[in-house]
Amino acid sequence: MIYLTLFLTFLEIGAVSFGGGYAMISMMRDKALLHGWLTEEQLLNVIAVAESTPGPIAVNMATFVGASEGGLLGSLCATLGVVLPSFLIILLIAAVLPGLLRKGGVRAALQGIRPCTVGLILATAITMLMRSLFGITAIGGGVSPDLVGILIFALLAAFAFLFARWKAKKPSPILIILISAGLGMLLY
Amino acid sequence: MIYLNILLTMMKIGLFTFGGGYAMIALLEAELVTKKKWLTREEFLDMVAISESTPGPIAINAATYIGYKRCGFLGALLATVGVILPSFVIIYAISLFFDAFLSLTLVAKAFRGIQIGVIFLILSAGIKMLRGTKRTPLSLFILGATVLSMLALSLLAVRFSTVLYILIAGTVGASLYLIRCAQKRGEGEK
Numbered sequence: 457m458i459y460l461t462l463f464l465t466f467l468e469i470g471a472v473s474f475g476g477g478y479a480m481i482s483m484m485r486d487k488a489l490l491h492g493w494l495t496e497e498q499l500l501n502v503i504a505v506a507e508s509t510p511g512p513i514a515v516n517m518a519t520f521v522g523a524s525e526g527g528l529l530g531s532l533c534a535t536l537g538v539v540l541p542s543f544l545i546i547l548l549i550a551a552v553l554p555g556l557l558r559k560g561g562v563r564a565a566l567q568g569i570r571p572c573t574v575g576l577i578l579a580t581a582i583t584m585l586m587r588s589l590f591g592i593t594a595i596g597g598g599v600s601p602d603l604v605g606i607l608i609f610a611l612l613a614a615f616a617f618l619f620a621r622w623k624a625k626k627p628s629p630i631l632i633i634l635i636s637a638g639l640g641m642l643l644y
Numbered sequence: 645m646i647y648l649n650i651l652l653t654m655m656k657i658g659l660f661t662f663g664g665g666y667a668m669i670a671l672l673e674a675e676l677v678t679k680k681k682w683l684t685r686e687e688f689l690d691m692v693a694i695s696e697s698t699p700g701p702i703a704i705n706a707a708t709y710i711g712y713k714r715c716g717f718l719g720a721l722l723a724t725v726g727v728i729l730p731s732f733v734i735i736y737a738i739s740l741f742f743d744a745f746l747s748l749t750l751v752a753k754a755f756r757g758i759q760i761g762v763i764f765l766i767l768s769a770g771i772k773m774l775r776g777t778k779r780t781p782l783s784l785f786i787l788g789a790t791v792l793s794m795l796a797l798s799l800l801a802v803r804f805s806t807v808l809y810i811l812i813a814g815t816v817g818a819s820l821y822l823i824r825c826a827q828k829r830g831e832g833e834k
Contacts, residue, residue: 538701549698557698572786576790579798641754
């Protein structure tokens with residue numbers, strides 16, 4: 457039953473994604489590829505839409521995947537699933553256990569989870585990079601580099617570097633998405 | 645009326661924040677601390693710390709907390725619904741015609757570029773978080789082990805749920821703490 461699967465999958469994602477939207481991307485990728493909901497390219501498209509529309513990235517991604525798998529009801533189930541753990545945990549902390557996060561054991565667990573989240577994001581980015589730009593999917597699977605893609609990536613990196621020097625801040629995600637869209641139209 | 649006020653304020657914040665939770669924090673501060681004075685600066689910083697250390701979207705955590713502090717369960721519910729509603733409507737509308745939109749050649753080309761831009765964004769977010777990570781032996785070990793094992797398993801096409809990584813890392817952190825506590829107690833008895 458697709459509605460229950462959507463709800464439970466996003467409930468699981470919502471319950472363990474510490475550290476905001478980007479942390480959720482590795483879980484989303486894992487689940488969406490497993491269930492066959494999205495291909496790697498579709499996943500990247502969804503992230504782009506989630507980044508360039510207002511609101512929390514996690515909610516945007518849940519709504520989009522839910523809608524494409526199960527229409528309006530599907531998107532409601534997925535969104536409810538991703539939000540529910542946060543809502544309940546925060547209520548618990550605000551109402552009953554204001555000291556929960558100051559407990560030594562909880563803090564120690566969070567100290568273990570934080571670097572793990574960073575590792576998951578980095579590994580996900582590197583895997584996506586290897587697949588999309590170099591065509592490497594498995595050991596011994598051969599290499600088929602996408603030269604235009606590599607060029608776009610290099611141009612984006614150069615742009616972000618120059619922008620950071622010039623304005624003393626990072627370019628916004630939307631600006632990066634707009635530039636990469638322009639480069640895609642020109643070069644592909 | 646306070647409930648309506650909470651709902652509308654959070655809808656406004658949901659509608660005007662692009663780029664996820666951290667962008668929202670600046671807007672929340674301007675709206676709730678400076679303008680509406682619903683929270684003091686100190687309460688606000690507490691709220692941010694709690695939102696960051698609990699699972700789930702930071703924006704949802706923040707909205708639930710503020711709503712509850714302001715007027716209990718109903719406040720929390722309205723604040724959360726408010727912050728989600730604009731996204732939900734916009735994304736649902738986009739999802740209806742997204743495939744048709746992608747079938748245009750020029751749009752498809754743009755999205756091939758965008759896919760690379762998104763990978764770039766994820767990688768830079770990861771690098772930024774890497775720089776902000778405290779360099780203790782434990783955190784460096786967990787970080788390195790996570791990256792290496794995830795890359796190795798994905799190259800070998802072995803499936804290992806990312807959820808398990810989080811659970812293992814949390815367990816390792818908590819167990820080391822318990823061992824340290826037990827050791828201290830042992831030394832105290834001597």
